[in-house]
Structures are given as structure tokens and as C-alpha cells.
Amino acid sequence: MRYRDENKMQAIRDCAIEMVAKNGLENFGINRLAKAAGVSPATIYIYYKDKEDLLTSISIEEGVKMTRATLKGFDPNASFREGLWVQWKNRAAFSLDNLLAAEFFEQLRNSTYKDKMREAISLEFRKSMGSFIENAVKRGEINEMPLEVYWSVAFAPLYALIRFHNEGQSLDGRKFKFSESIMKQTFDCVLKGLSK
Amino acid sequence: MRYRDENKMQAIRDCAIEMVAKNGLENFGINRLAKAAGVSPATIYIYYKDKEDLLTSISIEEGVKMTRATLKGFDPNASFREGLWVQWKNRAAFSLDNLLAAEFFEQLRNSTYKDKMREAISLEFRKSMGSFIENAVKRGEINEMPLEVYWSVAFAPLYALIRFHNEGQSLDGRKFKFSESIMKQTFDCVLKGLSK
DNA sequence: AATATAAGTGAGCAATTGCTCATTTAAAAA
DNA sequence: TTTTTAAATGAGCAATTGCTCACTTATATT
Incomplete structure (x- = not known):
């Protein structure tokens, strides 16, 4: 054979x-x-069975890779500040080091394939975030809030920044470059917003 | 004729x-x-000249409509809290009342047409935000920060929430519905994060 | 009523689409 | 070495793509 x-x-x-x-x-x-x-x-x-199968299969594979990268060194029992910061660093590093994979993922997330994509993302989220937020609430570090509110405040700004970076120029037409200090500054805003 | x-x-x-x-x-x-x-x-x-011209023309038209809706009742001299809240309400209302237009816009923003789209968005931003942030900084309501950081913290969470709402279900597979109280709660987080 | 002009049309072209099939090729098993 | 199995192929099919052209239709002007 x-x-x-x-x-x-x-x-x-x-x-x-x-x-x-x-x-x-x-x-x-x-x-x-x-x-x-x-x-x-x-x-x-x-x-692959057909075009759709190819795209969804690859995107799930990449989703798993993304998950692993995001969880590198992440401790669900860490303090809220530290845990969230690790997540930010991991997510930013993955997106910037794997430009093609990240853009591929983004393309599928905004397509008619998005329904089949969600499982890959939801799996990622449950794995990485499940107990972490609970712990932070119990410790009194953050207020209790719906998961969606948490994700929106905690991560959407980071991805928006990465997007500005990849587009090379910003809202007002000038150049924009992502950097450690920009990330830190944004992180401080987000952390303040979420903290009790 | x-x-x-x-x-x-x-x-x-x-x-x-x-x-x-x-x-x-x-x-x-x-x-x-x-x-x-x-x-x-x-x-x-x-x-229309060709397929690309059709798509870009329509998206610019819709971008202008979106702008107008976003600026309804917005006063660049209002307090930061009030001004930002008006923007949130307007953006949410437009996205939820014009589901098709908003989704169309989102599709183009994530395509190879995105470069031609940016002018429509950047125009919108300059119109609506130009002096508003400056005023808030001068008044000492918020810290000075790059425009991109501001946008990412101030608006990305709102659009993430709307996205969860439109997808009907959330990260963990359960249902999610956008509501005034969810919006208010998220807004409070964001406002706290941006305020001095 | 006749003319001029541009809106609007349906058939269809060359190119491309997703996909298949008869065939060939490589390598494990006999 | 021969047989068997499945990987790999290139030509190409039916359907669809973006787009055009020779033509018809409606209406303002003469």
C-alpha cells in the first residue's frame, strides 16, 4: 500500500x-x-470531503493550536491581574507571530462558516477561562458579571488593537504600531474597569 | 429621454x-x-462599473448612514460620561435596528475590500470624535492616550456584545440576549477603566 | 406625430467554479 | 518478484462566474 x-x-x-x-x-x-x-x-x-469540509477542518485545527498557545503558562489559580496579563501576552504573541493563521481564523469567523467555527472557540474559552473568573469573583477581585460582558471588556480591546496594528494605519489615517507599552497602557485601563 | x-x-x-x-x-x-x-x-x-464598484459604493453609502445615526444628539462638548453614553446608545440602536446593514458592513470590513472601506469609517470617526476626547482630557476626565487605545477600550466591548447577541448564543453555548441593563453594566466597566 | 436619447433587456461569451473518473504510481504484503 | 492496496493524477464535465452587446422600450424635446 x-x-x-x-x-x-x-x-x-x-x-x-x-x-x-x-x-x-x-x-x-x-x-x-x-x-x-x-x-x-x-x-x-x-x-477532505469538499470545500466546506476543508475550511472547517483546517480552522478547527488552527483553533486548537491557538488554544494551546493561549494557555501557555496560564494558571487558573493565579491572581486576576496576573492571570489576565498572561492571557493578554499569549494572545498578542500568537496573533503577531502567526499573522496568517490569525487572519485565516478571522476570515472564517466572519463568514457563513462561523457556526461551525464556534465550537472550536467555545471549547477554547471553556478550557482557559472556566474556573479562573470564578476564583477571581470569590476572592473579591472583580464583580460578578455575565461571561459575555467579561469577555467583551477583558479581550475585545486587545483584539481591536491587534487589528489596528495589522491594518498598519489607524482610524485617522496615521500609522499605528502595536507595542509592549501600548499593550500595557490598554491593559491597565481594562484591569481598572473590571476591578472592584 | x-x-x-x-x-x-x-x-x-x-x-x-x-x-x-x-x-x-x-x-x-x-x-x-x-x-x-x-x-x-x-x-x-x-x-455600477463592476462588482467591486457596486460593493464599495454601497458600503460607503451605508457608512454615511451609520455615521449620521451615530451622531444623533451627540454633543462634542458634553461631559465624557454623557457623550460616551450617547454614542453607545446610538451605535447599539443602529446595529440592532439595521441588522442587515450592520452585517453587510461587518462582512466588507473583513474582506479584501477593507482598504476601500476604511475611508468611510475614518471619516465617521473624525467627525464624531475629533474634539470630544480633547475636551475630556482638558477637563481632566480621562487620561491622554493614543486614539487607538481609546477606541479599543471605549467601543470594542460594545461591538463584541452586539456580536454575541446577533450570534444568539455565547461562548459557552448558552443563549445570550443583549439588553439595556447588560449594556449599562458593561458601560460602567468601560467608563471606570477610562476615567482618571 | 416624429425624433433623439438614454434606460433597460435577454441571450450568451469566455473564463472559472467545485468536483469526478479512468488511469497511473508507489510501496507494503505475499 | 509478484500482487494488492490505496495514494495521486490530469483531463475535463456541468454549472456558474463576471460581464457585454445588439437590441427594445420609455419619455422629454422638437
Whole structure:
């Protein structure tokens, strides 16, 4: 029996991520992908049922990677300040070090595939955040609030900053660069807002 | 001479917005649009140069509408608390009352058309926010900070909440509904984070 | 009523789409 | 070495894509 060529699989994955990230989901196609990956269109259908299966499979894989990166060194029993800061550093590092993967993820999150994406994200969230917030509330570090409110205040600003950074220019047309000090400054605002 | 049928133009616009919002940018096509709007494909090319021109033109139009809605009753000389609250109420109201338009906008913001979209957004921002923040800093209500940090802390959480609401379910799989009290609670967090 | 002008059309083109199939190729098992 | 199995392929299909053109239709002006 002939074995699958893992390099081929990886080439398909990598090219798919790069194409979606760079040219947008609306310009992504199987024939295009096959050509870019140096593979026959038919080969892709050995690995994936169809276009949708390819995109959702890859995005779930990437979601898991993202999760792991986000949880690196994270201790759910740490103080609220420290735990949240670790999360910020991890999320920022992943987004900035894996520009293509992050942009791919973002593209899928804003598409008709988003429903199938949510499980990957929700899994991530439960894993990383489950007990952490409870602990912080019990310790009296933060007020009790719905999960959605917490996420919106705690992380949405970070992702907005990263977005400004990736777009290269800001709302008013000037240049904008993400930096450790900008992150720290924003983090302080967010922390103050959440703290009791 | 024969005059343009404004109903036809409006039907094309409305259908385009609805189709992109409901089926995603990746499933939007001119032939499809023509059929949905009850119009010949060729007619669309009387109004718009090509597919890209159609999408960018409509999104700029919608951007202007959004701006106007956001600025309703907004006074750049109001106190920081009041001014920001008016902005929140206006933005939330627009997003919730114009679900299709808001989703259309979001789709374009996350596509390869985003560069051409930015001018519409940046224009909006300058109009609405220019002097407001300056005033608040001068009055000592908030600290001085880069525009991007301000926007990220002040508005990203609101849009994240609206997104949770529209997705119908939240991170952990349970239902989530946006409400006045949720908004108020989140607003208080954000305000506290930004205040001196 | 005749003319001029631009709106509006349907058929359809070249190119591309997602996907398949008959065939070839590589390598484990005999 | 031969057989068996599945990976891998390129040509290409039916359907769809963005878009055009020769043509018809409606209306303001003459």
C-alpha cells in the first residue's frame, strides 16, 4: 500500500491558510489551491470531503493550536491581574507571530462558516477561562458579571488593537504600531474597569 | 429621454445588502443579485462599473448612514460620561435596528475590500470624535492616550456584545440576549477603566 | 406625430467554479 | 518478484462566474 505524503497534506493546509488570509475567503478556490500547493485538485478530495469540509477542518485545527498557545503558562489559580496579563501576552504573541493563521481564523469567523467555527472557540474559552473568573469573583477581585460582558471588556480591546496594528494605519489615517507599552497602557485601563 | 427607475436602483441596493448579510460575501454574485432584484444583469452595469464598484459604493453609502445615526444628539462638548453614553446608545440602536446593514458592513470590513472601506469609517470617526476626547482630557476626565487605545477600550466591548447577541448564543453555548441593563453594566466597566 | 436619447433587456461569451473518473504510481504484503 | 492496496493524477464535465452587446422600450424635446 502507498502511504499518504504528509508533506503534501501540509502543503495543502499551509497554502489554504495563506490564500484565505491574503486574498480573502471570497477569492479562495480548490483549483487555485491545488495549483498553489503543487498538487492535483483530485488529491485534495482524498483528504477532505469538499470545500466546506476543508475550511472547517483546517480552522478547527488552527483553533486548537491557538488554544494551546493561549494557555501557555496560564494558571487558573493565579491572581486576576496576573492571570489576565498572561492571557493578554499569549494572545498578542500568537496573533503577531502567526499573522496568517490569525487572519485565516478571522476570515472564517466572519463568514457563513462561523457556526461551525464556534465550537472550536467555545471549547477554547471553556478550557482557559472556566474556573479562573470564578476564583477571581470569590476572592473579591472583580464583580460578578455575565461571561459575555467579561469577555467583551477583558479581550475585545486587545483584539481591536491587534487589528489596528495589522491594518498598519489607524482610524485617522496615521500609522499605528502595536507595542509592549501600548499593550500595557490598554491593559491597565481594562484591569481598572473590571476591578472592584 | 428615459429616466432612471429609482425603485430599481433601490431594489438592487437592498438585495445586495441582504444577500451579502445573509449568504456571506463569498456567495454573492451579480447574476444572483440580478435575479433577486428582478432586473437584468446588464442593468446593474448601468449603475455600477463592476462588482467591486457596486460593493464599495454601497458600503460607503451605508457608512454615511451609520455615521449620521451615530451622531444623533451627540454633543462634542458634553461631559465624557454623557457623550460616551450617547454614542453607545446610538451605535447599539443602529446595529440592532439595521441588522442587515450592520452585517453587510461587518462582512466588507473583513474582506479584501477593507482598504476601500476604511475611508468611510475614518471619516465617521473624525467627525464624531475629533474634539470630544480633547475636551475630556482638558477637563481632566480621562487620561491622554493614543486614539487607538481609546477606541479599543471605549467601543470594542460594545461591538463584541452586539456580536454575541446577533450570534444568539455565547461562548459557552448558552443563549445570550443583549439588553439595556447588560449594556449599562458593561458601560460602567468601560467608563471606570477610562476615567482618571 | 416624429425624433433623439438614454434606460433597460435577454441571450450568451469566455473564463472559472467545485468536483469526478479512468488511469497511473508507489510501496507494503505475499 | 509478484500482487494488492490505496495514494495521486490530469483531463475535463456541468454549472456558474463576471460581464457585454445588439437590441427594445420609455419619455422629454422638437
